[in-house]
Amino acid sequence: MTNLHLWLIPLVPVAGFLVNGLLGRRFPKALVTAVAIIAAAIPMLQVADIVLHFSSLATPYIESHGAWIATSAFHANFAFQLDQLSLVMLCVVTGVGFLIHVYSIGYMAHEEGYWRFFAYMNLFLFFMLTLVLSANFLLMFVGWEGVGLASYLLIGFYYTRQSAANAGKKAFLYNRVGDVGFLLAMFLLVAHFGTLSFGQVFAAIGADPALHGGVLTAIGLLLLLGACGKSAQIPLYVWLPDAMEGPTPVSALIHAATMVTAGVYMIARAHVIFDRSAIALLAVAVIGTATAFFAATMGMMQTDIKRVLAYSTVSQLGYMFLGCGVAAYSAGVFHLVTHAFFKALLFLAAGSVIHALGGEQDMRVMGGLRKKIPVTFWTMTAAVFAISGFPPLCGFVSKDEILYQAFVSPTPAGKIFWAIGLLTAGLTSFYMFRLWYMTFFGESRAAAHEEEASVHARHDSRLTLEAEPAHPVHESPKSMLVPMSILAVLCVIAGALGWPEALGGTNWFSRFLASAASALPGGGSTHLELILAIVSTLVALSGWYVAHLMYYSRRDLPARMTARFRAIYGLVFNKYWVDEIYGALVVAPVLFIARWVLAMLVDRGVIDGGGLLAGYTAQGFGSLAARIQSGNIRSYAGWLAACAALLLVAVYFGWTVHFGIR
Amino acid sequence: MVPISWYLILSAVLFSIGVAAFLIKRNIITVFMSIELMLNAVNLTFVAFAQQWHMVSGQIFVFFVMVVAAAEAAVGLAIIIAVFRSRSTLNVDQIDLMKL
Amino acid sequence: MHLALFLIFGALCVAGALNLLLQRHPINSALSLIVVMSSLAVLYLLLGAEFLAAAQVIVYSGAIMVLFTFVIMLLNAGREERTRGSKMAYVVGFPGAAVLLALLAYIFITHSGDFVRLHAGENMVSTAALSRVLFRDLLLPFEVTSILILIAILGAVALARKEH
Numbered sequence: 001m002t003n004l005h006l007w008l009i010p011l012v013p014v015a016g017f018l019v020n021g022l023l024g025r026r027f028p029k030a031l032v033t034a035v036a037i038i039a040a041a042i043p044m045l046q047v048a049d050i051v052l053h054f055s056s057l058a059t060p061y062i063e064s065h066g067a068w069i070a071t072s073a074f075h076a077n078f079a080f081q082l083d084q085l086s087l088v089m090l091c092v093v094t095g096v097g098f099l100i101h102v103y104s105i106g107y108m109a110h111e112e113g114y115w116r117f118f119a120y121m122n123l124f125l126f127f128m129l130t131l132v133l134s135a136n137f138l139l140m141f142v143g144w145e146g147v148g149l150a151s152y153l154l155i156g157f158y159y160t161r162q163s164a165a166n167a168g169k170k171a172f173l174y175n176r177v178g179d180v181g182f183l184l185a186m187f188l189l190v191a192h193f194g195t196l197s198f199g200q201v202f203a204a205i206g207a208d209p210a211l212h213g214g215v216l217t218a219i220g221l222l223l224l225l226g227a228c229g230k231s232a233q234i235p236l237y238v239w240l241p242d243a244m245e246g247p248t249p250v251s252a253l254i255h256a257a258t259m260v261t262a263g264v265y266m267i268a269r270a271h272v273i274f275d276r277s278a279i280a281l282l283a284v285a286v287i288g289t290a291t292a293f294f295a296a297t298m299g300m301m302q303t304d305i306k307r308v309l310a311y312s313t314v315s316q317l318g319y320m321f322l323g324c325g326v327a328a329y330s331a332g333v334f335h336l337v338t339h340a341f342f343k344a345l346l347f348l349a350a351g352s353v354i355h356a357l358g359g360e361q362d363m364r365v366m367g368g369l370r371k372k373i374p375v376t377f378w379t380m381t382a383a384v385f386a387i388s389g390f391p392p393l394c395g396f397v398s399k400d401e402i403l404y405q406a407f408v409s410p411t412p413a414g415k416i417f418w419a420i421g422l423l424t425a426g427l428t429s430f431y432m433f434r435l436w437y438m439t440f441f442g443e444s445r446a447a448a449h450e451e452e453a454s455v456h457a458r459h460d461s462r463l464t465l466e467a468e469p470a471h472p473v474h475e476s477p478k479s480m481l482v483p484m485s486i487l488a489v490l491c492v493i494a495g496a497l498g499w500p501e502a503l504g505g506t507n508w509f510s511r512f513l514a515s516a517a518s519a520l521p522g523g524g525s526t527h528l529e530l531i532l533a534i535v536s537t538l539v540a541l542s543g544w545y546v547a548h549l550m551y552y553s554r555r556d557l558p559a560r561m562t563a564r565f566r567a568i569y570g571l572v573f574n575k576y577w578v579d580e581i582y583g584a585l586v587v588a589p590v591l592f593i594a595r596w597v598l599a600m601l602v603d604r605g606v607i608d609g610g611g612l613l614a615g616y617t618a619q620g621f622g623s624l625a626a627r628i629q630s631g632n633i634r635s636y637a638g639w640l641a642a643c644a645a646l647l648l649v650a651v652y653f654g655w656t657v658h659f660g661i662r
Numbered sequence: 663m664v665p666i667s668w669y670l671i672l673s674a675v676l677f678s679i680g681v682a683a684f685l686i687k688r689n690i691i692t693v694f695m696s697i698e699l700m701l702n703a704v705n706l707t708f709v710a711f712a713q714q715w716h717m718v719s720g721q722i723f724v725f726f727v728m729v730v731a732a733a734e735a736a737v738g739l740a741i742i743i744a745v746f747r748s749r750s751t752l753n754v755d756q757i758d759l760m761k762l
Numbered sequence: 763m764h765l766a767l768f769l770i771f772g773a774l775c776v777a778g779a780l781n782l783l784l785q786r787h788p789i790n791s792a793l794s795l796i797v798v799m800s801s802l803a804v805l806y807l808l809l810g811a812e813f814l815a816a817a818q819v820i821v822y823s824g825a826i827m828v829l830f831t832f833v834i835m836l837l838n839a840g841r842e843e844r845t846r847g848s849k850m851a852y853v854v855g856f857p858g859a860a861v862l863l864a865l866l867a868y869i870f871i872t873h874s875g876d877f878v879r880l881h882a883g884e885n886m887v888s889t890a891a892l893s894r895v896l897f898r899d900l901l902l903p904f905e906v907t908s909i910l911i912l913i914a915i916l917g918a919v920a921l922a923r924k925e926h
Contacts, residue, residue, distance in 0.1 A: 629760075631758030631759060631760040633693070633758075634855070637681075637685055637855060638851035638855025638856075640858075641685070641862065642857065642861075645859070645862045645865065648865055652869065663879050663880070664768045666878055666879075667873070668768065670866075674862075674863055674866035677863075677866075678863035679782075681855070681859040681862065682859050685852070685859070686783065687783075691839060694830070698795065698822075699779060699782065699795060706802060706806075712809075712887075718887060718891060719895070721813070721892060722895060724814050732821060732911070733910055733914030736915065736917075739833045740917065742833065743837065746837050747925075752837060752839050
């Protein structure tokens with residue numbers, strides 16, 4: 001059995017983080033770049049090597065590096081695990097991560113904090129790889145928290161901007177709420193199974209076929225809470241749109257391809273637990289479906305290009321949850337992979353557009369860019385078609401697989417999930433094409449806008465000495481275009497990995513993952529699958545058609561529709577007031593308690609008061625005692641007499657204290 | 663036939679009167695005299711006990727007490743004179759320079 | 763006989779002490795104290811301490827009280843005025859003194875059975891016996907007291923000197 005040295009995979013990025021973090025400020029830019037890229041490339045190469053040798057490995061391959069907690073009651077090791085599921089995640093994280101690192105060379109070229117950015121990116125890689133490679137819940141939690149930290153650091157990268165700092169805080173806090181769920185689930189696991197190691201827990205569950213529901217439901221629901229926080233599902237999704245304050249590569253890597261998928265990975269990893277609890281699975285599916293639908297509706301109305309993509313991410317994550325919720329874990333994970341490709345590409349292309357326009361993010365002032373930035377246009381087109389679910393692109397394959405599995409799932413609500421999922425697919429197609437048309441087609445609205453005083457959306461490059469002045473629209477540098485092109489190619493061909501049997505493929509992906517995250521056999525026929533595939537394609541086409549109508553051929557339609565449905569429009573445009581509701585229901589009371597109860601009452605009153613009280617008491621007693629020292633002989637004599645009498649009485653009546661040995 | 667305890671009670675009474683005089687009187691010389699009274703009361707006690715246990719050392723102690731009382735009276739009165747010279751008052755309540 | 767003598771001179775002692783307490787003029791207090799001391803001398807005699815009785819009269823009444831009287835005359839101490847004194851002395855002191863007296867009285871009364879009953883003039887300790895102990899066993903303390911007195915004289919002279 002070969003030693004794969006799994007520990008190297010996370011370790012190289014953290015070394016990169018340390019070098020760039022501690023010394024990067026003084027390095028020339030080229031050196032920072034070199035360190036960062038090498039730190040991202042080596043894991044990718046190592047994973048590639050593992051892929052090549054994977055078939056000869058016995059899985060799961062576990063590598064233990066000593067004990068972390070070793071008490072009589074509980075053990076936890078620094079252990080890494082490699083199986084099919086973690087290999088898939090590794091490929092996604094290292095591959096897409098590396099591409100985005102390369103992209104960032106060009107995108108962040110003019111930034112002040114160049115070294116800081118790459119240091120944080122490497123740090124993120126380290127934590128994400130730890131999360132994916134860990135063999136127990138505890139080490140996974142380390143990675144879990146760590147990616148939250150890296151996310152906070154990177155969202156708030158432009159820390160001089162109040163909104164960016166707030167967004168970072170918001171992301172971290174909402175993640176934290178989810179983490180409580182994760183922690184409680186871990187406590188329950190320890191209480192019930194005495195261990196947090198994947199192998200041991202799952203073996204214990206497997207060895208007890210009668211174990212259903214009950215504590216497993218509780219654990220499942222709590223894990224789901226954790227996943228909701230990390231993967232931005234209802235009710236904890238509100239941080240993701242705000243996270244667009246960070247630089248675009250961050251949005252691509254963390255909030256599209258990797259960190260937000262950690263929740264899905266966790267559910268797939270813990271599928272043994274979910275398989276035994278129908279309630280938890282149902283909860284996963286319900287949350288996933290609801291989130292997918294709601295986020296899609298909100299994405300339809302956004303005007304900031306990155307915000308559209310953010311809501312799209314939330315919605316697609318909902319699909320992944322739906323996939324896992326009907327126990328089709330491999331479908332959910334496959335959608336994770338394809339989503340990584342097309343969403344990362346969407347973000348990178350959006351970044352390229354923003355870069356071309358010198359920092360503009362509002363789609364209402366874009367347009368007519370098709371001829372001016374062709375490479376960006378064509379790559380983005382590939383991604384848009386992929387996400388909308390057009391065959392034979394990868395998005396179609398994965399989304400269709402999920403919808404099919406939902407339809408044939410034994411859950412009673414399966415068909416409802418399918419219907420809502422289908423509707424959401426239509427909405428997805430609509431708003432993606434809306435984005436496509438508004439950004440690239442028609443006349444350029446940017447020129448007309450330049451004369452006005454700036455209502456510019458947030459400039460990404462605020463930390464540079466000055467925002468770039470009126471640059472003519474230009475294509476991005478090669479370092480940005482090459483990763484985008486690679487991702488575009490992947491979007492097109494990746495579908496082949498999971499091509500369904502109904503359409504002539506072998507669904508290799510599902511078989512590959514079967515041992516790690518088995519999908520329950522769904523039943524149904526190839527016939528059904530074919531029909532459903534056709535239905536989904538028709539829905540996608542209709543979404544395109546409506547978008548074409550509203551944003552290309554008849555430009556007046558959006559305004560007229562808005563006027564007609566003003567109330568609904570207002571509701572959706574303001575994201576259903578969810579942020580405001582949270583603010584009033586949760587934030588305001590917490591702030592009130594913090595300011596008035598804790599700060600005033602407890603901190604100033606009790607703690608400071610206690611100290612002050614002690615001081616005043618000492619002073620009071622002191623001044624009381626000082627009165628004895630009056631200089632008056634008679635008062636001295638009086639005290640003497642009294643105390644002498646007291647002493648005598650005490651001695652006579654034996655009121656003395658006995659010390660020492662009796 | 664007088665039990666010695668009566669002597670002791672007498673000395674206790676004298677001692678208490680001495681304490682009371684110390685507390686009441688305002689003239690510093692009188693205060694001093696009350697101290698002498700207290701010393702005398704104690705002397706009486708010593709002699710009584712010397713008789714009780716037939717030990718001479720009780721009386722010798724009284725002898726020493728007298729000597730020391732004499733010395734103390736001399737020095738104390740000298741101090742009173744010095745204080746009187748600087749403060750022109752013999753009132754105990756007005757000699758309170760050592761107050762906080 | 764012993765009883766009668768004890769009662770008379772005991773009463774004289776207490777009366778003198780009370781008088782010391784109650785008189786306003788210090789000279790009256792001084793004279794009362796002389797009465798007390800003389801009575802005490804008689805009581806010492808009753809208790810068989812002849813030397814001490816003599817010493818009491820000579821040293822205490824005859825020297826120390828004279829000294830007091832000289833100082834009173836020297837400083838021309840007058841009647842006491844009423845000043846605002848210390849409350850503490852009354853509040854705390856008197857109870858203290860009272861408790862003291864009560865306690866001592868209580869002890870001596872309850873244990874009175876332990877004490878010897880005395881006749882007048884019993885067990886006279888002769889001066890010879892006293893001096894034997896004093897000059898043989900306690901010679902060093904005796905010499906030290908003489909130095910003590912020397913120091914007292916020096917101190918008194920130094921303190922009471924008129925400043926130039």
